[in-house]
Amino acid sequence: MRFLTAGESHGQKLVGIIEGLPAGMEISKDRIDMALRQRQMGPGRGGRMAIEQDEIQIISGVRGGLSTGAPIALEILNRDWENWEKIMAWGESADLDSRKVLTPRPGHADLTGYLKYRTEVRNxxxxxxxxxTAMRVGIGNIVRQGLTALGVEIRGHVLAVGGVHALRSDKEEYWQQVKQSKWSVGDPLAEKLMDKQLLTARDQGESLGGLLEVQVYNIPAGLGSHVHWDRKLDGKLAxxxxxxxxxxxxxxxxxxxAGERVGSLVHDPITYRPGRGFARASNHAGxxxxxxxxxxxxxxxxxxxxIPTLYHPLDTVHLETKETIKASVERSDVCxxxxxxxxxEHVVAWVIAEAVLEKFPADSFIELKTTWEDYKEHLRRL
Ligand SMILES: Cc1cc2nc3c(=O)[nH]c(=O)nc-3n(C[C@H](O)[C@H](O)[C@H](O)COP(=O)(O)O)c2cc1C
Structure with missing residues (x-):
């Protein structure tokens, strides 16, 4: 299974093609659109998110709500296109001057891409x-729906924003709170502190990063492989x-x-229960x-x-005059x-789905489900 994406930030649309998905897998457009909307939300987003209300267009490879086995072609329109049509036009009529960027932004691909490709910074x-990443969420959501049908659950939470750490827990109420939280944290106090941190950052023309965690449940032992560097699951996920x-x-x-602890406090003891098979007493290995x-x-x-675009920009060098000057500002998120x-969550879904199909190659989803269940049963009976 593989995918390709194309499309510019202010181009007409984003496009994607998935090839190699088994036939007969249920695909819900509503679920893809819900994921696309979630990607657009959250505190600290810039004006762009108010303009774009992403919606997936399924062009091919799905019929009657089921994958056909043919390549799946997808599109997401850029609603801002009408304001950029002249600037981003592919032909000779393109207005190459009015949004030309001559002051590359530190922290972005701007300068190095300009040097490497010998083209304009805007390109x-x-x-x-x-x-x-909107298209990567769309594509990832399609395979995530297949994983869900196999019983695999993927969830994530934010652990810290701008130095504010949230308290975490494994309780179900915690995860309910994460789902409802605009910051995707399960700690109401941390949410308030994150709000404050965001206000301060915004006032100061600053930006914030953070720590995130993704968890994947109900994965059997044996996805990925030890035999070669490019088949290792942790390497692929990373x-x-x-x-x-x-x-x-x-x-x-x-x-x-793990680098701070002795071995006995890192590695996970192996356990066995008849009818459930082998397991671990802890999960430090992740x-x-x-x-x-x-x-x-x-x-x-x-x-x-x-976020590297700063409303109080850092110094840069003007590409023509070579003067030190403040970096340009594109409309931007603060966090x-x-x-x-x-x-x-969605790029992880893709890698897991790829690993599932590598272990259980199948042309139809029903075949995949059968071999998947058989293998899980085999592990339980060992
Ligand atoms: C969901 C998401 C939204 C982002 N939004 C912005 C943004 O509005 N402004 C910005 O300067 N960078 C934004 N970034 C980060 C830049 O795209 C990224 O830092 C830049 O392309 C350089 O790549 P690198 O940080 O991986 O080296 C965003 C990243 C993600 C994942």
């Missing part, structure tokens, strides 16, 4: 923008997470704390050992840097941590 920032704009670190289970899922929930954390969580 770089239009594609580097996290607007692209790549997918770090491919999301502004993600600067990823860890599993105990994460970096559900992955030797590049394979070990049957425990997969737990990964990521760090998001503060996008809850939105980024939605993106992470």
């Amino acid at each position: 770089i920032l239009e594609r580097a923008s996290a607007r692209e 790549q997918a997470v770090l491919s999301v704009q502004a993600m600067k670190g990823v860890s599993f289970g105990l994460g970096f704390e 559900g992955i050992e030797g590049g394979m899922s070990n049957g425990e929930p997969i737990i990964l954390q990521a760090v998001m840097k503060p 996008a941590v809850p939105a980024a969580l939605v993106v992470l």
